[in-house]
Amino acid sequence: MRFSERYGYKPVRDIIQKESINLELRNSIWSIFNDCFWNKKHDYGRWNYYRDSNLRNLIYSYWFNLFKEPTDTIPLKTIDAIKHIRSFFFRCEWHTIYSFIEETLENYPEQYSVKEEVFITLMNRLLEKENSAYRIINNEITPITSEQEIQSIEDALINTNPYSSAQEHLNQALKLLSDRQSPDYRNSIKESISAVESICKIVTNDEKATLGKALKIIEDKLGLHPALKASLSQLYGYASDSDGIHHAMLQESNLSYIDAKFMLVACTNFINYLIEKTK
Structure with missing residues (x-):
């Protein structure tokens, strides 16, 4: 992760790729297509010729539905068709890349060595690794992060x-969540919680206040609704209790991007709420 990302100088929407695809993600998506389709010459039938290949329907659908080009311009040779597909892929808009994936799923070749579910798994792993705001769900590209x-x-x-x-904890939570090489979802969650604890201590002017004590002071001082306080106490029960024992959820090995993102968003919502209340 580069300096601008580590220290919060790069916009969040550039780190979490919503309504955009950077070059690294575009390259990697193409590489999955290359590995799953274009390099599988033994699956082409008489792969030299597009019309004899079991990629015929897929290639035809690209021309008809995506390129909007006359289908009689599809090259006779499969390799030439792939070159045209590649040229289109690397010059099209970000959203067309996702349409390209959906078109592929809708016309996935039958009796193909790379099963459709394998292709979907590879693609979703990549989208998570590169912090895309989208995933393949029920064969459709679906946003998992809202504006x-x-x-x-x-x-x-x-x-x-x-x-x-508090800001340092938030930056660290975002860094650990979005690290493309080695994401650390468990510690991202801890940093999100620490950001809330930090802002609570600042608001209550008590450096030793536990989160529970801070919420009680905030409730008395700022009029925090008891129901909201209770829900926050439960939500932030992931944090250490009075004996310093971490919640069992943080000991799980299957924490995911979704878990860490949920906690980061929940914590930032509360931080924004609290800061507005103190103005």
Whole structure:
């Protein structure tokens, strides 16, 4: 992860790829297509010729539905058709890449050595690794991160400018969540919680306050609704209790991007709420 990402200078929406695809992700998506389709010459039948290949229907669908080009312009040789597909892929808009994936799933070759579920698994793993805001669900590209969630994270990073300790925890949570080489979802969750604890201590002016004590002070001082306080206490039960024992959820080995993103968004929502309440 580069300096601009580690220290919060790169916009959140550039880290979480929503309504965009960077070159690294585009290259990697193409590589999956290359490995699953274009390099599988033994699956082509008489692979030299497009019309004899079991990729025929897939290639035809690209021309008809995506390229919007006359189908009689499809090259006779499969390799030439692939060159045309590649040229289109690397010059099209970000959203067309996702349409390209959906078109492939809708016209996936039958009796093919790379099963459709394998292709989907490879693609979803890549989308998670590269912090795309989308996944393949029920053979459709589906957003898993909303504009409101990204806005909440961005607002919290701005709102915590006067509170360096809370901001550092948020930046670290985002860094650990979005590290493409070695994401650390467990510690990202801990950092998100630490950001809330930090802002609570600042608001209550008590460096030794536990989260539970801080919420009680905030409730008395700012009029925090008891039901909201209770829900926050349960949500942030992932944090250490009075004996320093971590919640069992943080000991699980299957924590995912979704878990860490949920906690980051939930914590930034509360931080934004709390800062607004104190104005």
